[in-house]
Amino acid sequence: MNQNTHLLSHISCSVLHLKSPPEPYKTSEWYTSRIAGVPFLLRNIMSLQRSGLHNLIVYIDKPQEEIEKLASTINDLLQENLENCDVLVMSATVGDFAAETLEKEKIKKQKEDARIITNIHWVSNSGQLKETLQNREGHTLFFNGSALHDKKEVRSLLKTFTHQEATPPEALPISKDRLESLIEKIKRNDEKELIEFQEETPSFTYIPGSEQAHVKEQKDFSIQHERLLAGSGQNHDSPITRLLSRPFSQKMTRFFLNTKITPNQITLFSFGVGLGSAICFAGGTYPMNVFGGLLLLFSTWVDGADGEIARLKFMESKLGGKLACLQVDS
Known part of the structure; x- marks a missing residue:
């Protein structure tokens, strides 16, 4: 068993929560703005997959059409990136809408030892998110999508789980009542409440990202660009x-x-x-x-x-x- 498989053996799913961008920016415009040459959302997706998280739920409470537009844009950018590096994102699902991002012929051209495969499930409302999370056994990682997540920090977090739980306890799904409570807290976008929920729920971990890595307004894109460059x-x-x-x-x-x-x-x-x-x-x-x-x-x-x-x-x-x-x- 390789190291990543061992680290992720008791993780049920990973959720990247995209908060609504500030006015007057559109969702697609905000999350595809580039930071150090890579679109904001794509940078987080690739950082998480480089950390070993190959099944990712991307959640933002927006109309289905807006999410499909964002997903389509990200898929196009992923294919563009594929031409220049060894990263492969295989498929994406937007609610009930599935789109293959790569043809089988392109997959065959990839060197097997260079593949990194990520499945992305796009969720556009709290009802879909609840349906996706319920009855999942194992640990749920909930990432703040308004911050840049560094692969080294995420890997360190995963190792912490392993060190704390040499023999993980029986992984139980989040109860129905707790899940209802979680969905309400997510709707309110209150980080303090999510952190409190984490303390009360062993199978849930909220990762807000470091304060210096948050992107809350337009000027933060330039700040993050300079930080990454330095x-x-x-x-x-x-x-x-x-x-x-x-x-x-x-x-x-x-x-x-x-x-x-x-x-x-x-x-x-x-x-x-x-x-x-x-x-x-x-x-x-x-x-x-x-x-x-x-x-x-x-x-x-x-x-x-x-x-x-x-x-x-x-x-x-x-x-x-x-x-x-x-x-x-x-």
């Missing part, structure tokens, strides 16, 4: 890399985020610049050595940008890893 480096970066390389590579990343250029293309470009630097050094003259040094420095900055883009846009791939290793070795 954290796009790696934990094992050396002090020299953090001081002399990341500030410049992140400026390049800021530009590349708004383009369709892929991390692999950036890696190849960096490799080309590095090769040009080697040719300059081979010239042996002082001007050529200076120019070669500048090209080498620029190549280092570009090389940092490819990984930042891959992490921010969920575009990591085995090919990208091999290209990066090839560049380092050369």
Whole structure:
């Protein structure tokens, strides 16, 4: 049994609750606004699936037509993203309306060891949500969809469940009365009430997201963009890399985020610049050595940008890893 399967063995379902956006924004407009190159809702869906949550309920109390429009937009964005990375979202259901996001031929083209499959069930009213949750045995995770959820934080939460419950108690469904109470609290969008409900219901966990990751008004999209960009480096970066390389590579990343250029293309470009630097050094003259040094420095900055883009846009791939290793070795 792999680690994710073990962590999720007693989790019944995961719900991503989308709150109504502030006026005058439409639901589709708000939740498809981009943060660091990825639409808000899509970023959360992909963060949760990277955490190992492959069955997701997306709930927002809006008319069916509005939900179908949002679901259709997200499905289109997922297919667009699929062309550039190893993430696969297989199917989505909006109430009784089911739409396949990928044809079987496309699925066959995916490398089996690169697949991540998520089933998304879209729920558009409290009655559907109640019907979906009732009689489910196991733990229910309820995510605040108005905050960005980091995959590391979610994985840490899942590990906490396992450590606290080496042998989980018998998983019982939320009782009918408790479920009625939960639905009412969800309607009121009161985080304090949901937290209190969590304390009283062992099989329910509310994840509000960190306060700094909340998106409540338009300016928060820019704030989150800058926050993610500032954290796009790696934990094992050396002090020299953090001081002399990341500030410049992140400026390049800021530009590349708004383009369709892929991390692999950036890696190849960096490799080309590095090769040009080697040719300059081979010239042996002082001007050529200076120019070669500048090209080498620029190549280092570009090389940092490819990984930042891959992490921010969920575009990591085995090919990208091999290209990066090839560049380092050369």
